[in-house]
Amino acid sequence: MDGSIPASRSAELAAPARPARHYSPWLDAWRRFRRHRLAVASLVILGLMIAAILLAPFIWGLAINDIDFTARLKGPSWQHPFGTDDLGQDLLARMLYGGRISIAVGLAAMVVAIVVGTIIGAVAGMSRGWVGPALMWLTDLFLSLPTLPLLLLVIYLFRDALKSMFGPEGGVFVLIVVVIGGLRWMPAARLVRAQFLSLREKEFVEAARALGASKLRQVVRHILPNALGPVIVAATIDVAAAIIAESTLSFLGLGFPPDIPTWGRILFDAKDYLDIAPYWALFPGAAIFLTVLSINFIGDGLRDALDPRKVM
Amino acid sequence: MTVMGRYLLRRLLIAIPSLLGISLVLFTVLALAPGDPFQELATNPAVPPEVRAALRAKFGLDDPVWSRYVHWLIAMLQGDWGFSFASRINVDTLILQRLPVTLFIIGSAQLLALLIAIPVGVYAAMRPYSVFDQISSTLAFVGFSLPTFFTGLLLILIFSVQLDWLPFVYRADISETGWRWYWEHFRQSIMPISVLGLALGASMTRYVRSSVLDVIRLDYVTTARAKGLGERIVIVKHVVRNALIPVVTLIALQMPGIFGGAIVTEQIFRIPGIGSLVISAILANDTPVIMACTFVFACLVVLFNLIADVLYGWLDPRITFG
Numbered sequence: 001m002d003g004s005i006p007a008s009r010s011a012e013l014a015a016p017a018r019p020a021r022h023y024s025p026w027l028d029a030w031r032r033f034r035r036h037r038l039a040v041a042s043l044v045i046l047g048l049m050i051a052a053i054l055l056a057p058f059i060w061g062l063a064i065n066d067i068d069f070t071a072r073l074k075g076p077s078w079q080h081p082f083g084t085d086d087l088g089q090d091l092l093a094r095m096l097y098g099g100r101i102s103i104a105v106g107l108a109a110m111v112v113a114i115v116v117g118t119i120i121g122a123v124a125g126m127s128r129g130w131v132g133p134a135l136m137w138l139t140d141l142f143l144s145l146p147t148l149p150l151l152l153l154v155i156y157l158f159r160d161a162l163k164s165m166f167g168p169e170g171g172v173f174v175l176i177v178v179v180i181g182g183l184r185w186m187p188a189a190r191l192v193r194a195q196f197l198s199l200r201e202k203e204f205v206e207a208a209r210a211l212g213a214s215k216l217r218q219v220v221r222h223i224l225p226n227a228l229g230p231v232i233v234a235a236t237i238d239v240a241a242a243i244i245a246e247s248t249l250s251f252l253g254l255g256f257p258p259d260i261p262t263w264g265r266i267l268f269d270a271k272d273y274l275d276i277a278p279y280w281a282l283f284p285g286a287a288i289f290l291t292v293l294s295i296n297f298i299g300d301g302l303r304d305a306l307d308p309r310k311v312m
Numbered sequence: 313m314t315v316m317g318r319y320l321l322r323r324l325l326i327a328i329p330s331l332l333g334i335s336l337v338l339f340t341v342l343a344l345a346p347g348d349p350f351q352e353l354a355t356n357p358a359v360p361p362e363v364r365a366a367l368r369a370k371f372g373l374d375d376p377v378w379s380r381y382v383h384w385l386i387a388m389l390q391g392d393w394g395f396s397f398a399s400r401i402n403v404d405t406l407i408l409q410r411l412p413v414t415l416f417i418i419g420s421a422q423l424l425a426l427l428i429a430i431p432v433g434v435y436a437a438m439r440p441y442s443v444f445d446q447i448s449s450t451l452a453f454v455g456f457s458l459p460t461f462f463t464g465l466l467l468i469l470i471f472s473v474q475l476d477w478l479p480f481v482y483r484a485d486i487s488e489t490g491w492r493w494y495w496e497h498f499r500q501s502i503m504p505i506s507v508l509g510l511a512l513g514a515s516m517t518r519y520v521r522s523s524v525l526d527v528i529r530l531d532y533v534t535t536a537r538a539k540g541l542g543e544r545i546v547i548v549k550h551v552v553r554n555a556l557i558p559v560v561t562l563i564a565l566q567m568p569g570i571f572g573g574a575i576v577t578e579q580i581f582r583i584p585g586i587g588s589l590v591i592s593a594i595l596a597n598d599t600p601v602i603m604a605c606t607f608v609f610a611c612l613v614v615l616f617n618l619i620a621d622v623l624y625g626w627l628d629p630r631i632t633f634g
Contacts, residue, residue: 143565145337145568147568147569148571152590158345247461271465274465278473
């Protein structure tokens with residue numbers, strides 16, 4: 001800490017007046033994120049894919065369910081860049097549509113997981129009595145549940161009831177989002193609790209408490225914003241995990257109904273034609289892989305940028 | 313009683329509440345599920361309402377929820393898992409038939425993952441940020457971003473369809489005898505085990521790398537080097553031994569995910585294990601089998617956590633057994 005006590009007043013005065021640099025933690029994080037080249041490249045790729053998926057109806061005119069028996073199982077061509085399936089339906093159109101669902105499921109399930117995880121983690125992190133350990137026991141219990149078998153069990157038991165409530169598409173969507181989100185909140189809860197346990201003893205929280213801030217205000221205004229970095233990283237990874245979970249369910253034939261071509265569902269239909277139409281499986285598989293890989297790289301870049309525990 | 317014995321007993325006692333908790337979650341899901349098992353009888357005019365009521369009473373459907381839970385739990389613990397409507401045999405016999413294949417696949421995949429992860433992870437950590445480290449960590453990212461169902465299809469496409477080297481359907485009844493039997497068995501296991509093993513190995517490599525990096529900077533490693541020990545001995549005897557202790561716990565934490573991968577792998581290669589049993593039971597609306605399989609998966613997770621805890625206690629002398 002040399003320099004903190006100036007040798008003389010003149011020494012302090014002589015220090016050149018630096019131009020006031022506008023400092024923002026987000027700008028700083030972006031600067032650190034940019035250093036991770038693969039993460040930036042992934043951001044571009046993911047951005048392009050999402051743009052293609054969102055703008056698809058305006059660009060690609062073919063419908064997802066135009067059956068054309070004269071063009072069955074045709075390989076990639078100018079007319080059908082990704083080829084056609086066994087009913088002659090255009091695979092590019094189906095994949096653009098399915099991508100919207102896969103990414104929507106991923107984002108929605110992430111929101112469920114992060115909201116539940118943050119609430120449970122915050123309550124556990126703020127409580128000083130028996131509530132915290134009890135919630136952590138629950139978290140550990142959920143961590144040791146076999147996710148996919150349980151997912152299959154819940155979908156098997158509740159499928160029909162939800163279908164009648166929200167319609168065939170909405171029902172499956174709600175079910176998959178709630179169940180994937182409901183089985184993935186544990187890492188976020190643990191992270192938030194660990195952050196809260198250390199942050200709640202910091203001076204600035206003590207100052208807020210001394211000024212009479214209510215518990216809710218302490219959490220929302222002072223503790224939570226400081227705990228957000230690792231939660232954002234966990235949220236990114238959760239999107240990738242949810243996309244894989246949804247694709248796995250659809251691949252097993254237990255996710256969305258056949259008329260909704262999510263990427264996993266297209267793979268499920270394609271797997272019996274591997275010998276005559278390999279492109280049919282390769283395109284959706286590559287799409288899932290590319291999406292998940294770029295999300296994971298972005299998560300890695302965000303970890304460098306936002307996680308204060310990592311010293312660059 | 314020895315110290316280790318007491319530690320073991322305490323771990324066992326801790327496992328019981330988590331088993332009870334898991335059973336509670338399963339039962340809650342089952343109890344909340346809509347639908348009445350006797351609905352068919354209700355719409356059948358030939359069955360009088362009194363008979364239906366008697367049946368409901370006999371199976372305890374009108375009892376309070378907690379008493380139904382206790383009955384269900386006792387039945388599960390006694391191995392009385394019901395009757396499979398689809399296969400026409402008792403569920404416990406069915407699962408015992410299927411379990412060995414699943415355990416064989418998971419065990420071999422775990423072994424393959426360790427055989428990849430330990431050398432690669434250790435070597436990468438010895439030269440952090442070198443070219444080898446960067447390539448291996450990028451490959452690890454690729455590895456765990458590849459969903460198991462896609463790797464499986466890719467392998468089938470390459471090695472079965474294009475090259476025609478390996479069979480893509482797993483057969484439980486191989487007619488060959490002697491060493492031919494082992495050879496056929498080995499050939500058909502290569503792809504399923506690789507699919508699962510590569511997925512596991514990718515994330516495990518990262519664990520091993522970061523764990524070795526934590527240890528390699530410690531003072532005792534410097535001391536070992538200062539004594540004039542060779543780099544090989546320092547790494548193998550001093551670093552890796554200690555670095556692998558936390559990896560044991562991480563492997564146990566991965567266990568629930570492994571079963572997900574096993575279900576997919578068994579489904580792709582048509583391996584007759586409990587993973588493919590769950591799927592076929594769901595397609596056949598065979599509720600007792602689905603419940604029992606989920607319960608078995610949950611028990612296996614708890615069992616592997618227990619084994620990891622015990623191994624951890626045995627490997628790490630800093631753990632107090634008291």
